[in-house]
Amino acid sequence: MSCLQIIGDYAFRSLGYGERLLPRSDFTLCHQVTLIGSGLIWNIYFGALALIAGFFLANAVALARASGRFWLRKPAEWFIFVFRGSPLFIQFFLFYEVFVLLPKAGFDIPLGLITLTVETDWLTRAWAGALIVLFLNTAAYSAEIFFGALQSVPRGDIEAADAFGLSGWARFRRVLWPTMLRLAWPAYTNEAIFLFHATTLVFFSGFPAFQQRGDALYYANYFADKTFNPFIPYPIVAVYFILLTLLLTLVFGRVNARLNRHLPSNIRPRIRLRAQLIR
Amino acid sequence: MFAACADPSGLDGLAWLGCYLTTGKHIDFYWSFLTVLILLAVTAPVALAFGFGGAMAARSPVLPLRLMGKGYTAMVRGIPDIVFFLFFVIALDQGLEWMLHQVRCPGWTDPIRQGLEFRVCPEAKIPSGNAAQIWHRLYGFGLAVVTFAIVFGAFAANVLYGAMQAVPKAQLETGESFGMSPRQVFHRILVPQMWVYALPGLSNLWMILIKATPLLFLLGVQDIVYWARELGGSKTSAFAYPHPDWRLYYFLGLLVFYLCMTRASEIVLGRLTQRLTRGQATLAGDARRRAAR
DSSP, X not given: OOHHHHHHHHTTGGGTOSOSSOOOSOOOHHHHHHHHHHHXXXXXXXXXXXXXXXXXXXXXXXXXXXXXXXXXXXXXXXXXXXXHHSOHHHHHHHHHHXXXXXXXXXXXXXXXXXXXXXXXXXXXXXXHHHHHHHHHHHHHHHHHHHHHHHHTSBHHHHHHHHHTTOOHHHHIIIIIHHHHHHHHHHHHHHHHXXXXXXXXXXXXXXXXOGGGOOOHHHHHHHHHHHHSOXXXXXXXXXXXXXXXXXXXXXXXXXXXXXXXXXXXXXGSOOOOOOOOOOO | OOGGGXXXXXXXXXXXXXXXXXXXXXXXXXXXXXXXXXXXXXXXXXXXHHHHHHHHHHHOSSHHHXXXXXXXXXXXHHSOHHHHHHHHHHHHHHHHHHHHHHHHOTTOOSOSEETTEEOOOGGGOSSOTTOOHHHHHHHHHHXXXXXXXXXXXXXXXXXXXXXXXXXXXXXXXXXXXXXXXXHHHIIIIIHHHXXXXXXXXXXXXXXXXXXXXXXXXXXXXXXXXXXXXXXXXXXXXXXXXXXXXXXXXXXXXXXXXXXXXXXXHHHHHHHHHHHXXXXXXXXXXXXXXXXXX
């Protein structure tokens, strides 16, 4: 079987297209590279959607955490504490059990004349359930980063805004928020990278891989189990993730340059990869 | 365990719960918390030692050693840690068996990798085929500890390397001008001053290590996650204590356990940050000034 044919059969196997059965014998390097690369689609799906949705929630939670009002600050503090203080692995298990225990048939919400039935079955699937967990998790981690950045906004910036007569929303929109993003961006880049790394946990933590449609590590583990040889599939995953990390650094570096475009290029803060965030 | 629990079907209410929570399997579950604590207690110093070695190698003037050190510190940055966990457990196991095979069975002619199998001579099996169950479990736990130490050693090497670089150069040059050898400069000037810079990173690492402990489950160790799944699953009336699916409550228990563990560490970290923000011209510094007024 030629490599092109294998790519045709397995390139979208993780989404359910192409060959139904996974290869059972005669594993070639082409099989492993193709199938693991196919699984990477799920890692990118989980990482990208959780990151984008989490960004907005993180901003809201960071503001609530910095708020002077007790009933706004406390829930935000608890949200951040619970999601940052516990292992993501346990969160996956816990949420999966919650989703399983929801009634299979769905809720009936009576709305006077008609009754609305809310399906809950899809929540136990990885594509929705795990995405929700990752979304909440990254929102909590990012909120802590944004909150820290908000606390580090230089006093001079705020005084300058006051001197210009800016207040309330205008002051936040034009001075506080951009400065916060600027300060938070290097740390947020790290958060994004480690979020993508965390997506490999999904299929090892309760969420079943429906019809063996899994992520990159799921297929690597499949090959390692079948061949008893960890020295080929795991380095393939490693190479894929190094490429993904480089791509992310590039994209976030562009955004960083845009955020700091008012500064001369030699004193712009540079993004340094720091291994500070795994869950 | 208790005499009153001899016939669980006749019990109800709190007595039932009391007996249920003290069954032999639950006692195993409680002991597995100790497994986690032992892992933390053993891994932390070993990982620190690995990290120290890695950071020293990365600063070495010898090129191959420096490359090795840099490679070790860089490996955790781009690759998910769980890949290492899954990889090292098998790789270490096969590596050990392969070495033992070379030593004990020099006359063995069959290839070790036969198609899809990894086959060493029976004398090279670790632990040997007829060993007691406890040795198999201890060996598995030992492999897990070494794996954790390698991965977290790389994280620690990152932190310590940064801390060593952060010590002002003038300090080291002063040592040299006093006629100290490179070894003396390292021992008497660099290492004592480095810890101040390394402390925030290392306390962060401790939090990460706590949160990585449930990954023991993936390494095949019977840890708290294993028991929570095992005990929480729904039990039919064939069992002594039938109950529906209670895994949610078991995992809630684990969540609270981890929250308590990290909370204690967070309080220490918080004190540290408080000290660092004192007197700074930022919002946090302003808040502290207002509070002090």
